[in-house]
Amino acid sequence: MxxxxxxxxxxxxxxxxxxxxxxxxxxxxxxxxxxxxxxxxxxxxxxxxxxxxxxxPEPADTDALRVELAELQQKCTLLLEENKELRNRLLQYEPSPEEGAAE
Incomplete structure (x- = not known):
């Protein structure tokens, strides 16, 4: 009991x-x-x-979001590389700060 x-x-x-x-x-x-x-x-x-x-989220939604994330990360990496390359090319055509001050 x-x-x-x-x-x-x-x-x-x-x-x-x-x-x-x-x-x-x-x-x-x-x-x-x-x-x-x-x-x-x-x-x-x-x-x-x-x-x-x-x-x-549904498993199908999760998979789609993972694929989209991977694609966007890859695109971001490519854009960062392109940005770096374009900055380097731009520096070739711009005068350096010392040259600009001398003029």
Whole structure:
């Protein structure tokens, strides 16, 4: 009998913890939203994840973003190299500061 009470006590402590941290309120809100949906989603778990803010980008989106990032990094590197080259070419045609002061 004592074991049963200890289990109840732990369960009650955990329930209070969830209530204090706002987990119960968030879960209840999402479940009420799901209940009130006229067109129930095919995947209730995805609906809950989405409404709890736990859903990240779709894997296809993530892959596309990685490819775009790699392309943009490569383009940035090329532009930096081109910029450096153009600066060096420009320096060939500009007079040095000593020459400009002497004139």
């Amino acid at each position: 004592a074991h049963y009470r200890a289990s109840d006590s732990k369960r009650e402590q955990f329930r209070r913890y969830l209530e204090k941290s706002g987990v119960l309120y968030s879960l209840t809100s999402v479940l009420v939203t799901l209940y009130e949906e006229t067109d129930k989603p095919n995947n209730a778990l995805d609906f809950i994840k989405l409404h709890l803010g736990a859903a990240g």
